[in-house]
Amino acid sequence: MRLFVIPILFCFSLTAFAQSVYEESSRLIAAGKKQQAWSVLYPLAKNNGDSRAMMILGQMLLNSPEVEDSSQKALRMFRAAANNGHPGAEALVEVARSQMEFSRQAAKRVANATAYYAQAERDYAKYQERLKNGFLDDDGNLYGAQVDVFIDGDSTIPSQVESLVSTNPQLREAVLTRYHLVFNESQIGKANPFTSSFKPPTKGLEPDINGQTAGGLGVSRFPAIVLRTTQDKTPKSVSLDQLTRWANQWSQK
Numbered sequence: 001m002r003l004f005v006i007p008i009l010f011c012f013s014l015t016a017f018a019q020s021v022y023e024e025s026s027r028l029i030a031a032g033k034k035q036q037a038w039s040v041l042y043p044l045a046k047n048n049g050d051s052r053a054m055m056i057l058g059q060m061l062l063n064s065p066e067v068e069d070s071s072q073k074a075l076r077m078f079r080a081a082a083n084n085g086h087p088g089a090e091a092l093v094e095v096a097r098s099q100m101e102f103s104r105q106a107a108k109r110v111a112n113a114t115a116y117y118a119q120a121e122r123d124y125a126k127y128q129e130r131l132k133n134g135f136l137d138d139d140g141n142l143y144g145a146q147v148d149v150f151i152d153g154d155s156t157i158p159s160q161v162e163s164l165v166s167t168n169p170q171l172r173e174a175v176l177t178r179y180h181l182v183f184n185e186s187q188i189g190k191a192n193p194f195t196s197s198f199k200p201p202t203k204g205l206e207p208d209i210n211g212q213t214a215g216g217l218g219v220s221r222f223p224a225i226v227l228r229t230t231q232d233k234t235p236k237s238v239s240l241d242q243l244t245r246w247a248n249q250w251s252q253k
Contacts, residue, residue, distance in 0.1 A: 018050055025056060034060055045077075051086035054078070062096060071100040134230050135176045143176035145229045145250070147243065150214045151205075152182045152222040153193045158201045160240055161225065166202075170251045181205040182214055182222055 021044050028037035038060065045053040058077035061070045075096035082089035130136060135146040147165070149158050158179045165171045179201045183193065194200075208214055217226045217235040225243055226235045238246070 018044060018048070018052070022052065022056070025053075029056075029060065034064065045080075049084050051081040051084035051089065054081035054084065055086055055089060055092070058092060058096070062092075062099060071096055071103050075100060135228070137176055141176075144174045145227065146176040146178070148178050148180060148213075148217060148226040148228075149201075150180045150182050150208065150211075150219055150222050150224045150226070154195050154198050155223040156199075157223040157225065157240065158205075159199045161243065162201045162203075164244060164247055168247065168251050171247055174250070175247075177201075177203070179203060179205050180208040180213055182208045182211045185209055 021040055025037040025041045028034075028040065038057065041053045041057050044050045045057055054077050058074045058081065061067060061074035061077060064070050067073065075093060078089050078092045078096055082093060127136070130140075130142060134142045134144050136142055147161060149161050151157060161177060162179075165175055165177055181193075187193075206213075211220070214220070214222070214224065219226060219235075219237060225238050225240065227238050227243060227246065228235055
């Protein structure tokens with residue numbers, strides 16, 4: 001019988017030691033001291049092949065996104081625990097795989113979003129640079145001047161401005177025209193502000209709710225015409241006669 005005393009005592013002491021390590025690591029993890037818990041558990045897993053220690057280490061990694069490749073390292077730890085006979089390890093192998101795939105997809109989405117916003121910033125910078133040289137329409141075409149027409153009801157001004165610009169090839173290519181219908185938010189869904197004789201511009205009318213666009217250009221009375229040029233981008237309210245004289249001078253350049 002004496003031949004079995006030492007091995008039995010040795011196994012008992014190992015089990016008692018391992019149990020004390022589990023308890024100590026649990027205390028450290030609960031206190032948020034992951035690094036110290038790792039230092040206590042890792043030798044037991046590495047030197048003794050302790051599958052329970054491996055499982056605890058894997059779970060620590062799985063819950064430590066601050067660790068680089070934490071899901072992949074957790075997967076290796078769970079596989080090692082499975083190879084050492086831990087009955088619950090295979091289930092956590094699948095959990096780690098799922099988390100790795102989720103992390104991979106999340107990283108891909110972040111990379112795509114980063115690339116998208118970087119491109120958007122470059123495009124916006126180009127847009128701002130082009131704006132220094134003139135006025136851009138919705139398609140990115142560059143013009144040397146811009147005329148904004150504002151009305152709040154029946155008016156012949158839009159058709160007159162459109163006729164002035166469209167009949168002159170030079171103006172048509174060089175001047176961006178926009179036509180705005182100014183109305184209060186309370187008027188939405190109410191009576192049509194136009195009579196049957198009103199002739200809308202070919203481009204149509206852009207809604208200017210509560211006159212926000214007009215106000216930004218210093219306009220509060222309607223109808224109104226606002227002229228801006230590359231030489232002087234300061235908005236200038238002009239009459240139809242003044243616009244006509246400017247157009248004649250422009251086309252003679």
